[in-house]
Every structure is written in structure tokens, then in C-alpha cells.
Amino acid sequence: MKKITFVLAATVVASLAGITACKKKTVTETVYVDNTPPPGPPSLYTRLGGVSAITLVTDKFINNCATNSFIGPRFAATASDPNRLRVFRFNLIDQICAGSGGPCQYKGVTMLQAHQGMNITNAEFDTLVGQLVKAMTFYNVPASEQNELATILLPMRSDIVGH
Amino acid sequence: MKKSLLKIGKVLLGTTCILFLSLLLWANWNERTYTEKIVGDTRFMSYDISAAPLDDVSSLEKKISLIKGVSSCSINTGTKIAGIIFYTDMLSSDQLQESLTTLLQHPVTEKAIPVKSGGCPVGGITYFMLGLKEALCFRS
Numbered sequence: 653m654k655k656i657t658f659v660l661a662a663t664v665v666a667s668l669a670g671i672t673a674c675k676k677k678t679v680t681e682t683v684y685v686d687n688t689p690p691p692g693p694p695s696l697y698t699r700l701g702g703v704s705a706i707t708l709v710t711d712k713f714i715n716n717c718a719t720n721s722f723i724g725p726r727f728a729a730t731a732s733d734p735n736r737l738r739v740f741r742f743n744l745i746d747q748i749c750a751g752s753g754g755p756c757q758y759k760g761v762t763m764l765q766a767h768q769g770m771n772i773t774n775a776e777f778d779t780l781v782g783q784l785v786k787a788m789t790f791y792n793v794p795a796s797e798q799n800e801l802a803t804i805l806l807p808m809r810s811d812i813v814g815h
Numbered sequence: 816m817k818k819s820l821l822k823i824g825k826v827l828l829g830t831t832c833i834l835f836l837s838l839l840l841w842a843n844w845n846e847r848t849y850t851e852k853i854v855g856d857t858r859f860m861s862y863d864i865s866a867a868p869l870d871d872v873s874s875l876e877k878k879i880s881l882i883k884g885v886s887s888c889s890i891n892t893g894t895k896i897a898g899i900i901f902y903t904d905m906l907s908s909d910q911l912q913e914s915l916t917t918l919l920q921h922p923v924t925e926k927a928i929p930v931k932s933g934g935c936p937v938g939g940i941t942y943f944m945l946g947l948k949e950a951l952c953f954r955s
Contacts (some may be wrong), residue, residue, distance in 0.1 A: 710902045715889035719898035725931030731859040735946045
């Protein structure tokens, strides 16, 4: 009887020790997790797919604009000249990349300076936005990312239209 | 007379050398931007594709975009013009036209898009100088 009591007591002590050890481990793990800063949501740049995806959308956008019957004549001279296309294209990629949180830096002139004297109408600007949406849809950019990018680019309307 | 001609020649040679070195220094002064480092140079060409059937424009644009070296293609069904942006280090305009003719099984010809005003302005210095800067830049 004494033996049985001793074995039972030993088992209980051993179990308690085990539980305590497990608890300690759990506490340690919890503390470790708590110390790690929670990862933030990926930037729009990452969700868009980085520079390569932005380049594809930008090229499609420039192409859409240049071939469009309404705004094409505004873009044709720029698109047809390799040097002008180079600067225009890199500026657009940089603008979208930097605006969406990417590692690029826009080095072009301000939108107001760039469009001074061009008398761009609201209808032309709306067509331009439509071509950007068309380009993003072509490459299956989700609607949420399209809207997010639009909120970054649409405030430029006041600097582009009517100057 | 001979001496003064030699002197003028030396001055001209010296000035040319200084000018060239200055241009070289200017072209290589700034490091290339992140985009310039990783995105290749392209060219835009527009073609008359009126001879080809344009029933499914979206799938045709996708097919043309799959030609090696082509970055993007947009087709205007009204004017029947296809605008194509392609990488100059992978494809020449002649090769592109040949690939288009093979793909569409109809002859395609280059057709310029009518231009209105000067187009989108993109920088303060002339485009000739930008081209010169690019040609003289050795920084990777």
C-alpha cells in the first residue's frame, strides 16, 4: 500500500513538473513572439508586383494613349521619338513606383510645370485615366489596387487640366 | 604662316579635347536611377493592320505581346492601327514587322499616328543632349 502511494505521489510530482516545464516553455515562446514587431501590410508597390509589373502596365498605358483616337495625337510625338519616349516612360515608371511605396525617385518636372500651356481638358484627362484603368485590367490588377493607385494619381488633375 | 596654322591647330585640338572630357564628365556625373538600371530601353512603332481580321482584339493584343522582345501592344479598331512598344536590344523594327506579318498572315505596313502640337513635355534639356548623355554614360 505504501509502495502504491509512493508511486502515485511520484507520478503526480513528475506530471506537475512536466506541466510546469511546458508552461515555462509556453511563457518563453509568448514573450519571444510579443517582442517581434508584427509585420506590416505589404505596400501597394509590392502588391502591384514591383518594377517589372509597373513597367508592363506603363508600356500598355503609353501604347493605349498613343493609339487612342481622342488623346493619341497628344502622345504620338513623344512616343515616336526614342529619346523622348525614354524620359517619358522612365518618369512614369518612377512616379507610379515612388507613389506606391517603391524604391524609385521621381526626378522629372512637376505636373504643373510639365503641362503649362497645353490646355488639357477634363475630357482628355478622363480618357487618360480610362486608358490607365484599361492597362491595369489587361494585366489583371485587382480592383482594390487599381482604386488605391487612382487615389494617388487622381489629385494630379488640378495640376494637369486647364493650364 | 606655318607656325600660326600649327598654333591654331593645337588650340582647336585642345578645345575639342576639353569639350569632350567635359561632356564625358557631365554624362557620368550622376548615377543611373533604380529604374534606369533595371528597365531596358524601348521604341514605339505603329503599324497599319487593316488587312488582318480584328474580331478578337484583346486576344490579338496578347498574341502580339508574346512576340519575344515586345513589351506591349494596343490596337485601335477604328483606325486599325497597332501601337507596339518593344525592347531595342532584343528586336529590330524590321524583325518586328516580319514577325507581325507571319503572326497575322497579312502584310503590315508602318503607319505614323497624326501628331497634335508638340506632345507631352518631359524635361528641361533638349532630347539630342539626352541621347548624347545616354551614349556617353558608362556608369552601370
